[in-house]
Amino acid sequence: MQTLSATLVAAQKSRSLVPYVKVETWDETARVKILSWSRWYTGTEADSPHAAWVSGDGSLIRARATGGKLYVQRVANPTAESDYSAWIELAVGIHASSPVALCGVGSIVALFYVDAAGTGVKYRASGENGASWTDEVAAGVAGGTVSQLAAVSRDASNLVVFLSVGGTVSSLTYADGWGAVTAWTNVVKTVTGLAAFYGGDYNLVVTGTDTTDSCHVWTTIFGDNYSYAVGDWGPLVDVVTASAGTGVEYHQPAVGFPDVYRLWYLEKYTGTVAYSRPYWSHGIRGAADYASNVWREPVPFDLSSTRGLSMAYSSPSAEGQVFVTASSGVWRAALSSTVHDLTGDVLELNLHEGERAGRAVVTLRNDDGRYNAGGSFAEGLGKGWQLEVSLGARTTEGNETGTARLFWIQSWRRSCEARRAVIVLEAVDAWGLLELWRARRHLSWTAGSMTRFQLLQAVVGFVGLELASIGSLSSEMSADQPAFAIAPGESGATAVRRLLDQVPEVLFWRQATGYVKSVSASDSASYAYGTDHVIYRGEAMEEAYRVNRVQVFGAGTYGEEQTWDEIAGVGDRLTQVVDLNLNTADRVNGRAAAVKRKWELAATPTMLVTPVSCGVELYDVVTVTESRLGLSTAKRRVRGYTVRYARSSTQRGPERRGLWEMDLVLGGA
Known part of the structure; x- marks a missing residue:
């Protein structure tokens, strides 16, 4: 979770909060x-x-x-x-x-x-x-x-x-x-x-x-x-x-x-x-x-x-x-970057971050043609430019925000109806940049040349992004040096997903840097919903695991993991992995445990709608207290969120309160 000031944390929990959305464009890619x-x-x-x-x-x-x-x-x-x-x-x-x-x-x-x-x-x-x-x-x-x-x-x-x-x-x-x-x-x-x-x-x-x-x-x-x-x-x-x-x-x-x-x-x-x-x-x-x-x-x-x-x-x-x-x-x-502050023109925002995709859609006023060719703000837009969105609120110290979330503009469209004229920007996140990149030729790395962390670093670097780590990493991520190849035409996102499927770590983005980190059931919660931070509505599910048994076949080795109580109830739901890079019992068992762990994270899905939490990030551990859902300080992990903001048409200024809510998708901790 992003570090927020105490005044911003207090403001985002207040029932009289005044939201503040800061939006800027920069003629940059990945900083x-x-x-x-x-x-x-x-x-x-x-x-x-x-x-x-x-x-x-x-x-x-x-x-x-x-x-x-x-x-x-x-x-x-x-x-x-x-x-x-x-x-x-x-x-x-x-x-x-x-x-x-x-x-x-x-x-x-x-x-x-x-x-x-x-x-x-x-x-x-x-x-x-x-x-x-x-x-x-x-x-x-x-x-x-x-x-x-x-x-x-x-x-x-x-x-x-x-x-x-x-x-x-x-x-x-x-x-x-x-x-x-x-x-x-x-x-x-x-x-x-x-x-x-x-x-x-x-x-x-x-x-x-x-x-x-x-x-x-x-x-x-x-x-x-x-x-x-x-x-x-x-x-x-x-x-x-x-x-x-x-x-x-x-x-x-x-x-x-x-x-x-x-x-x-x-x-x-x-x-x-x-x-x-x-x-x-x-x-x-x-x-x-x-x-x-x-x-x-x-x-x-x-x-x-x-x-x-x-x-x-x-x-x-x-x-x-x-x-x-x-x-x-x-x-x-x-060499100097140009920044354009669009905050005063923001009418609506829809921002989504998921485990494998993210986007931002920003609607700006264009009633006076300011974003048309020759308009006073026309130079504030560029294809491929960086779109920085900061979520915040009015506090006792003034308008405050969390760290900017970065997207990259892919298109804009102008529309008009009755007395309304707007321009809508659509931008992708780091996953979107990786999805748009395609291998120009066959790329291959021989066994023993690079760790999976270094391979991930190389792939995200193809689109100018950085990779870093938080905490200690598994040997599968930091020590193993497998053979790896990217086929011509394969996207960077697919290559990254294939590498992540081989390790217990998860990946999330903070500005232009991807962070890999291990997740553990013992991770402490960093925020609470349902106590000071109100829950508007929600759903809590309990479902059978979609995978309850994992078999991994390596080079002359075999490993498996299973959840016996699930198997007893719904039968054997099997997934199999074949990877000849795995040549020891420890390595195949480690892969089996990693696959099982990721399916466990997808269990107990919980969906909440709350006021926006300005510092939320993927894979944060939070607690949920909502008696109507049967939850009391239940630990969950953030697997996605969508922020929706709309300025009321009867009020002036982007800082006035309008629609300001967040959909949270939570999984097992």
């Missing part, structure tokens, strides 16, 4: 800003290796290499009206396919490229935000032709250049002088792109192929004593994979942390109706560090390109903007 890109420049430059950087004074610096020449551009105070077509020729006689990389700290900027031989890494520096550049300086020499470059500054005295020769990535470190070119410890066949930024360690994205010719977008880390020791390499972790022979390749990534972890890469398809376009992804808002980050399902960007995009932003992002660039293009997006 992450939806970037709205504006193209500021469309040029005629050929697609070629390029890089971008925002220096300490906010200047946008771009570099490109083409025809054996190196060009650079500095645009101070970049705007949509700035000139992005003027380039300065900085070097000639460089390698015909030289990659380029930019990095910096404050007013210091360094530009790296490859000499005519293809093996020497050269650089030029600027101490004036790119306004002028030093002569060429040698950084190091590789053992073969350098195909990819990335550069990262930790501070003004320490930086690392990452370079690739064939399938080997090497580091070239500067700390009061250049060190040796040192190969990494990972093994791949080819490297088709490198990108890096600093965040405690040197965090990288690598594109290329493995030894079986499958194509990958990987993340990895070059340690600086945060997640890994100085100079140690982390493993390659897949973001996206394409099997050999599919015609899909990945190239030219970009990565950084303008507000959350964000990455770009180029996807090429060489089959019939070939294409080559950038894709983007971002991490979850609550990611603790790069090593534990989970990436959203990548999304295509409307551009045909052979060299991908570079990303540049100030650090920290004081200007609140981020750029992506190509040799012939500059795009800009604001």
Whole structure:
């Protein structure tokens, strides 16, 4: 249950309560800003290796290499009206396919490229935000032709250049002088792109192929004593994979942390109706560090390109903007989220949260056309935007609410009749986002690679959601590492349900985070209905268990659970589970107990209609006292609720009392 102030708890129990519903829209998905890109420049430059950087004074610096020449551009105070077509020729006689990389700290900027031989890494520096550049300086020499470059500054005295020769990535470190070119410890066949930024360690994205010719977008880390020791390499972790022979390749990534972890890469398809376009992804808002980050399902960007995009932003992002660039293009997006308060226009609310689905339907006044095109509030709505609904009441301290409940707008419709004109927003909860996600390809995890908690974390991460836990978890959730697969076209919701069916834990959502927790008959009640909190009406059922016997068949093992008194009365109501991941007696018996426990939670269904409890959450344990139902401090567990609010048409202001009630669906505790 949400934590509410004492004054709000008192108000929601009062028979003279005045409800308060706060509704806001945010241009975010799962607490992450939806970037709205504006193209500021469309040029005629050929697609070629390029890089971008925002220096300490906010200047946008771009570099490109083409025809054996190196060009650079500095645009101070970049705007949509700035000139992005003027380039300065900085070097000639460089390698015909030289990659380029930019990095910096404050007013210091360094530009790296490859000499005519293809093996020497050269650089030029600027101490004036790119306004002028030093002569060429040698950084190091590789053992073969350098195909990819990335550069990262930790501070003004320490930086690392990452370079690739064939399938080997090497580091070239500067700390009061250049060190040796040192190969990494990972093994791949080819490297088709490198990108890096600093965040405690040197965090990288690598594109290329493995030894079986499958194509990958990987993340990895070059340690600086945060997640890994100085100079140690982390493993390659897949973001996206394409099997050999599919015609899909990945190239030219970009990565950084303008507000959350964000990455770009180029996807090429060489089959019939070939294409080559950038894709983007971002991490979850609550990611603790790069090593534990989970990436959203990548999304295509409307551009045909052979060299991908570079990303540049100030650090920290004081200007609140981020750029992506190509040799012939500059795009800009604001990083600050926009919030619109719709509270004053709310006429009705229907909010539902269930164990496997949730929704919010909000009816707003539109009598003056404020939500029509060109209306004063038209910019407050966006498809996919976050809808935040907070339930509350007027208290002695003013209007107070519980924590906002998050939904995501899928549609709106305008309607009118007689003197009434409204707009109705329909939004889904986290389960709805998961239901709308479909696997693009076959996804599989081998036994021994991830726990069920980590698998759940990966699946909910596909739609940008976070996963956390409350209390201790079962070994089935936190220790077992089963084989698992998601078929093409399968929804994220189905995949999550299949994983939850294998464990005793339950899952509920609090804002953009899913929480898994164990439920026990010994859990204490957190709220009481029927004493201070009135019950309008209700039903209490006693029914036979729909399942009273469970059989589980594993790999050469068998386990079962049963409820003998139920079997004696209604006979054997059997469910069977076959899971070859279960290879010990403890594991099959644990699964049987988990299945039995979940059927017990569905028993003794009780339905109540009460004034809204502003802090209610799924799986709260509550007590019910209602003599007419034969219940006295009976423990029950919340399995769903629906909130209904309507402002009276004869009263003014959304805070005036109208319809304000909640349907509670309760099960066994």
